[in-house]
Amino acid sequence: MKKEFLSIKKLIEKNGYKFTIQKRIILEELFNADIHLTAKEIYSKVKNNNIGLATVYRTMNLFTTIGIIKEIHVDGISYYELKMYSKKPLHIHFKCYKCNSIIDVDNSSVEIKYLKLNREIGENEKLQIHDANIMLIGLCDKCSEDKKL
Amino acid sequence: MKKEFLSIKKLIEKNGYKFTIQKRIILEELFNADIHLTAKEIYSKVKNNNIGLATVYRTMNLFTTIGIIKEIHVDGISYYELKMYSKKPLHIHFKCYKCNSIIDVDNSSVEIKYLKLNREIGENEKLQIHDANIMLIGLCDKCSEDKKL
DNA sequence: TTTAATGCAAAGTGTTTGCACTATA
DNA sequence: TATAGTGCAAACACTTTGCATTAAA
Numbered sequence: 001m002k003k004e005f006l007s008i009k010k011l012i013e014k015n016g017y018k019f020t021i022q023k024r025i026i027l028e029e030l031f032n033a034d035i036h037l038t039a040k041e042i043y044s045k046v047k048n049n050n051i052g053l054a055t056v057y058r059t060m061n062l063f064t065t066i067g068i069i070k071e072i073h074v075d076g077i078s079y080y081e082l083k084m085y086s087k088k089p090l091h092i093h094f095k096c097y098k099c100n101s102i103i104d105v106d107n108s109s110v111e112i113k114y115l116k117l118n119r120e121i122g123e124n125e126k127l128q129i130h131d132a133n134i135m136l137i138g139l140c141d142k143c144s145e146d147k148k149l
Numbered sequence: 150m151k152k153e154f155l156s157i158k159k160l161i162e163k164n165g166y167k168f169t170i171q172k173r174i175i176l177e178e179l180f181n182a183d184i185h186l187t188a189k190e191i192y193s194k195v196k197n198n199n200i201g202l203a204t205v206y207r208t209m210n211l212f213t214t215i216g217i218i219k220e221i222h223v224d225g226i227s228y229y230e231l232k233m234y235s236k237k238p239l240h241i242h243f244k245c246y247k248c249n250s251i252i253d254v255d256n257s258s259v260e261i262k263y264l265k266l267n268r269e270i271g272e273n274e275k276l277q278i279h280d281a282n283i284m285l286i287g288l289c290d291k292c293s294e295d296k297k298l
Numbered sequence: 299t300t301t302a303a304t305g306c307a308a309a310g311t312g313t314t315t316g317c318a319c320t321a322t323a
Numbered sequence: 324t325a326t327a328g329t330g331c332a333a334a335c336a337c338t339t340t341g342c343a344t345t346a347a348a
């Protein structure tokens with residue numbers, strides 16, 4: 001078993017749940033995909049193992065609860081992504097309105113500035129900010145290239 | 150008729166649609182509410198006028214298309230808010246995880262900094278950013294007071 | 299051997315659509 | 324009077340749940 005799986009297995013068991021074959025297979029797909037997946041996309045990858053859609057949803061909810069994955073909502077649809085071991089309170093995503101692809105923006109210098117800004121808002125508005133989801137919308141590099149043609 | 154309605158009426162008609170009684174009533178509720186409303190909430194306010202839920206949805210979609218309102222997604226549910234005449238490319242919302250209320254963060258000094266940061270991301274990641282939705286999650290002032298009791 | 303987890307189908311949400319009818323420009 | 328708009332009910336897409344059965348600790 002992959003060494004990442006061991007710590008996740010422990011986390012699942014620590015919370016009183018069982019590390020089933022289904023959870024392992026779904027976890028593998030999340031690791032393989034390395035991008036945001038919807039429940040249906042995960043289901044299409046695992047259904048040949050006789051895993052039902054309900055199990056996918058239940059597993060995603062469980063994984064979200066214990067913090068293995070993060071759920072993001074885009075246009076009313078849930079996408080799931082591995083949180084790995086970084087539980088940073090900031091998630092920046094970009095959605096291309098043309099090709100609909102969702103890109104993770106991972107840029108620590110920008111992230112630090114965002115966190116500072118959030119602190120500023122928290123103080124100004126008397127809010128305790130625990131988490132921040134930033135959804136940027138526009139044209140990705142590829143689609144703006146296409147536009148030029 | 151309210152003077153704000155006149156310009157909206159013109160906008161609707163300019164786009165080839167008709168300014169019906171239903172649209173006027175729904176618009177009035179949006180003005181009265183002054184907060185984010187779901188389609189069901191709007192429906193509950195207008196159904197005594199014999200307006201159907203489908204009409205609410207159709208109207209929200211039309212209003213979103215022509216830019217009268219803005220649609221935001223929170224936990225998979227659509228909320229609608231008047232955009233008024235400010236079509237700013239940045240929308241900061243705060244959701245309290247305790248009382249579930251959604252607060253508009255309207256702070257121009259913070260907004261300018263956010264816009265700068267978005268420009269920075271756009272340049273770094275080669276993205277054309279047209280719009281930004283920021284969802285902050287935490288405890289509102291009221292709920293963090295309650296916690297202290 | 300206890301208890302969480304599963305697959306399936308049914309039920310629940312939020313939203314859209316087809317259709318005959320209505321009302322606006 | 325032509326055409327967008329309406330209410331209703333049915334359809335749709337995504338998600339949850341009840342239940343009898345299975346499998347992990």
